[in-house]
Amino acid sequence: MRVLVTGGAGYIGSVVASRLVESGHDVVVLDNLSTGHRDAVPEGAAFVEGDVREHAAAILSHGIDAVLHFAARSIVPESVAHPELYWEGNVGVSLALLEAMRATGVRAIVFSSTAAVYGEPESVPIPEEAPVRPTNPYGATKAAIDAALSEHARMHGIGAVSLRYFNVAGAHGRFGERHATETHLIPIVLQVALGLRESVSLYGEDYATEDGTCVRDYIHVTDLADAHLLALGRCVPGTHQIYNLGNGTGFSVRQVVEVCREVTGHPIPAVTAARRPGDPAVLVASGSRAREVLGWRPRYPRLEQIVSDAWAFHTTAMAGNLPEDRL
Numbered sequence: 001m002r003v004l005v006t007g008g009a010g011y012i013g014s015v016v017a018s019r020l021v022e023s024g025h026d027v028v029v030l031d032n033l034s035t036g037h038r039d040a041v042p043e044g045a046a047f048v049e050g051d052v053r054e055h056a057a058a059i060l061s062h063g064i065d066a067v068l069h070f071a072a073r074s075i076v077p078e079s080v081a082h083p084e085l086y087w088e089g090n091v092g093v094s095l096a097l098l099e100a101m102r103a104t105g106v107r108a109i110v111f112s113s114t115a116a117v118y119g120e121p122e123s124v125p126i127p128e129e130a131p132v133r134p135t136n137p138y139g140a141t142k143a144a145i146d147a148a149l150s151e152h153a154r155m156h157g158i159g160a161v162s163l164r165y166f167n168v169a170g171a172h173g174r175f176g177e178r179h180a181t182e183t184h185l186i187p188i189v190l191q192v193a194l195g196l197r198e199s200v201s202l203y204g205e206d207y208a209t210e211d212g213t214c215v216r217d218y219i220h221v222t223d224l225a226d227a228h229l230l231a232l233g234r235c236v237p238g239t240h241q242i243y244n245l246g247n248g249t250g251f252s253v254r255q256v257v258e259v260c261r262e263v264t265g266h267p268i269p270a271v272t273a274a275r276r277p278g279d280p281a282v283l284v285a286s287g288s289r290a291r292e293v294l295g296w297r298p299r300y301p302r303l304e305q306i307v308s309d310a311w312a313f314h315t316t317a318m319a320g321n322l323p324e325d326r327l
Contacts, residue, residue, distance in 0.1 A: 002026040002063050003232070006052055006097065007070030008045070009036030011179075012112065012221060015172040016068055018042040019225040028059055031071065040175060052093045057100040066108035066232055069097060072142075075183055076116070079138035090141035095148060102156050108235035109149070110228055113162040115217070115244060115285045117143040120278075124250075125286035128164075128242050135278055150240040159235030163290075165245040166217040166283055168224050170306040176313030177221075186218070186307060189257055190314050193264040200268060202253055204275035213253035215282040217246045220300035220309070230294040243294060246285030251303050263307045 003020060007013040008029030013036070020027045027045040030052065041047045048055055052071055060067075072090045073079065079086045094111075101109065116139035118130045134140045149160040169177070169186040177187050191197045205212040227245050234241065251259075254270075261268050290296040300306060 001065045001232070002028070004028050004030060004056070004059055004064045004067045005045075005070065006030050006056070006067065007036065007072065009033060009038060009040045009047075010070060011177045012168055012224065013068075013070035014040035014042065014175045015221045016070070016225045016228050017045050018172060018175050019222070019229055021045055023229060028064070030055055030059060035179065037178065042175070053096045056097050057104060060100055060104040060106050064104075064106050066110070066235065067097065067101065067106060068110045068112075068228055068232065069094065070112045072112070074138065075181065076136050076138045077183070079136055079141070083137035086137045086141045090138075091144050091148075094145045098148060098152050098158075101158060102152070107158045107237055108232070109158060109160050110231045110235065111145065111149060111160060111162045112228075113146055113164045113242075114139060114142045115164045115166045115246070115283070117146065117164060120280045121283070124282050125246055125248050125284045126244060127286050128244050128289055146240075146242065153238055153240040157237050159237045160240040161231040161235055162240065162242045163227060163231060163245055164242065164285065165219055165224065166285055167219070168221050169218050170220040170222065170300065170309040171313035172222045172225065172309075174313070174316070176310065176317065178317060185216070185253065185256055186260070186310055187314070189260040189268060190264065190307075190311055192268045193260060193266040193311075194314060198269065199271050200257060201273040202257075202270050203273050203279060205272050207281040209252055209281055211252050211254045214279055215250040215252045215284065217250050217284045218256075218303060218306055219245055219247060220298065220306050223298040223300055226299075227290060227294065227296045230296055234294060243290040244285040244287060245290055245296070246287045247298065247301055248284065248287060250282060250284035255303065256307075259303050259307050260311075263304065263311050
C-alpha cells in the first residue's frame with residue numbers, strides 16, 4: 001500500500017512511518033519540520049518538507065491509497081493561551097486535507113485523535129461511548145476533527161478510523177521523543193536523571209489514589225504504532241470508527257518516578273507542588289474495543305519496558321553532551 005504520513009517527522013509519526021516501511025508499505029512523509037526532525041524520517045520513506053495545505057493534494061494525486069494524519073499542535077497549555085493557533089493548525093489543516101482527499105479520490109484515513117476529548121470522565125477506564133466534553137482547546141479541536149471525519153464518511157464515502165489515547169512513551173530503536181519544550185512526564189523525569197533538570201515536580205499528593213498522586217495511562221509508542229497499522233486495514237468506505245487505546249490500569253506519578261530511578265540508577269529528586277487546576281485523579285482509557293475488533297495486543301505493557309526504551313533513546317541521543325556518570 002502507498003501511504004501518506006502527515007507529521008511523519010514527529011515523535012509518533014516517525015515511529016508509525018518506520019513500522020510502515022518495516023511492514024513493506026511505500027511511505028511518503030509530509031512534515032513542515034516546525035516541531036519534527038528531518039533525521040527522524042525513516043530510511044526507505046520519501047520525504048516532502050512543507051505544509052499540508054500546500055502539498056497534500058499534489059502528493060495524493062500520485063497514487064496514494066491511504067493517509068495517516070499526525071500533523072497537529074499538541075501542547076495543552078499553549079492551546080489555552082493561544083486557541084486560535086489550534087483551531088487553524090489542527091482543524092483548518094485537517095479540513096484542507098479532507099478536501100484534498102475528496103478531490104483526488106483517496107478514501108482511507110487513520111487519524112491520531114486523543115482521549116482528551118472526554119474531558120473529566122464519569123468513570124474509568126473510559127469507553128468510546130463516554131460523553132465528549134473536552135476541557136481545553138486542544139481536546140476541542142480533536143473532537144471537531146472527529147466530527148468532520150464522520151461527516152466526510154457520510155457525505156463523501158471515505159473510510160475513517162480515529163484512535164484516541166493519552167500518554168505515549170518509550171522509543172522504537174532510533175526513533176524517540178524529543179521536543180523543544182517538553183511537557184510529558186517520562187521524558188521530564190529522564191531529563192532529571194540526565195542532569196538537565198534539578199528535580200521533578202509532583203503536582204498534588206492528596207488525590208484519591210493509592211499513593212496520593214495522579215494516575216495516568218501510558219502506552220509504548222511501538223504498540224501505538226502497531227494499532228495504527230491495524231486500523232489502516234480496517235478503513236471501511238462510508239464509516240467512521242473510533243477506538244480508545246489504553247492499558248486499562250494506569251500508573252501513578254510516583255510509580256513513574258520510582259521506575260525511572262530503578263531503570264536509570266539515578267536518585268531523581270522529586271518535590272511536591274500545588275495541584276494544577278483541572279487535573280483529574282485518574283485518566284485511563286479502555287482498550288477493549290481495539291482488542292476485540294482490531295486484534296490489537298500490546299507487546300510492551302510493562303512500565304519498566306517503556307521507561308527502559310525511552311532511557312536508551314535519550315542516552316544515545318544525548319551521548320555527546322553528557323558526563324560519563326550520567327550514561
